[in-house]
Amino acid sequence: MEKKKQVIKRRTKKRRVCPFCLDKVDILDYKDVAKYRRYITDRGKIVPKRNSGICAKHQRMLAMAVKRARTICLIPFTVD
Numbered sequence: 001m002e003k004k005k006q007v008i009k010r011r012t013k014k015r016r017v018c019p020f021c022l023d024k025v026d027i028l029d030y031k032d033v034a035k036y037r038r039y040i041t042d043r044g045k046i047v048p049k050r051n052s053g054i055c056a057k058h059q060r061m062l063a064m065a066v067k068r069a070r071t072i073c074l075i076p077f078t079v080d
Contacts, residue, residue, distance in 0.1 A: 016053035020061075028061045030068035033075060040066065044078045 020028070028036065039047050039054070039062055046066055049059040069075045 018053065018055040018058055020058040021055055025058070028058070028065040030065040030072075031074070033069060036062055036065060040075065042079065044076055 039052050041047060046063055049056060052059070054062060066075060070077050
């Protein structure tokens with residue numbers, strides 16, 4: 001008897017593309033709070049790169065912008 005070979009279908013994941021790279025953003029402005037509000041959790045923490053889909057270069061820029069905005073009180077450090 002012949003054995004039938006099982007065909008295993010593998011799904012390939014679509015690679016996430018950095019939204020800032022698509023818009024060709026060079027510098028993230030710390031005063032534009034609305035732009036990076038979605039990259040901050042409800043607790044006030046910065047969302048990690050693996051969850052947000054941002055490239056490493058823009059993740060570093062985002063972290064610096066958020067920290068600067070926190071320092072001048074545009075964004076709270078924590079939730080009350």
